[in-house]
Amino acid sequence: EEGEGGGNDQQSSPTDDQQTQQQQNGPINRDYLSYEDFIFFMLSEEDKANEISVRYWFTCIDVDGDGKLNNMEMRSFYAVQLHRMQCMGHEIVPFEDMLCQMIDMIKPGNNDYLVVEDFLQVECAQVSGALFDALFNLNKYLQFEQRDPFMERQKREDEFETDWDRFACIDYNRLAMEEEAREEEAMEIDWVTVDDEDDDGDDFNSLGLGGASEAPF
Template sequence: VPRKFTSKVEGKMGYEDFVYFILSEEDKSSEPSLEYWFKCIDLDGNGVLTKNEMQFFYEEQLHRMECMAQEPVLFEDILCQIVDMVGPKDEGYFTLRDLKGSKLSGSVFNILFNLNKFMAYESRDPFLIRQERENPTLTEWDRFAHREYIRLSMEEDAEEASNGSADVWDESLEAPF
């Protein structure tokens, strides 16, 4: 476990724990996030990520792919892709320094932990790639917050529109009598 939960309830996250987790989940390229996920994978705590440690987590992704009727991607292919993305000093393992030196390290953790983000990365939309290049100063967290703001605004607008249309409908029914 990369950090002890601050919650007084054994094995449960408190608010502070949840905030730390969601920030690490949504912006896997930030330094605290890289450290968080690195510690999750470094099962023996020796400061390096081995093929076996990464494969342990990738097995769950394979299971999820099968459940979703997705074509599974062999771990050996994934490992080659990760080596290309990170460019470690030693191809036998990855260090935290290797990951901090790569702009794609957040994607490595998505491959191992978040199937939805992994699949989105595999089938990247050219429009989204262009948006990222046009505004490189935005972090993944900034992009997440922006998407959530738009989603919530649209939900609110839809709710207001449906409430408004219900009032109009009700009034039109009452008018003839």
């Protein structure tokens, strides 16, 4: 719908902007991430509950582009995580066990494959991202496996509306503490430097090399 000024009130999503850019400039083919790409990835990585993130990760797994995630596609990604579990000495979680757990949480319309609409169900929006973690982020998946029910309840009752808000607040506080620690360290270095200069001055004066001195005659 158009607003009073005749413009379109609905803002386009990052995916819409990228699609428009590709239509105008052709496919994006480069060996690096732009700043916009990095922000888009960070938002998708830290908040897997929103629709844009779900569609992003779904597309990554949907190798054949048929709009369905089958066992073969998911197994190929999970094989990397199995190798990492072995290398890091973690207890191995077989693919079948992981998938069975995810199917129970997501409750898809068809147990043979997953479609993007399965992840967008309101009742499983907060847990569907666990499948993406299982396939792409081993640390987060292990945290999910070892989650504390009390901490999970606190997480649900905190002031943050999204995982991104929670991540941004925690990371900002971390950066602020690191900056404060650097400033305190710099102040300590300055004080040590001043003390050393005072000690050097005292030694200089004790040798009779500083200040006024009487003539020998």
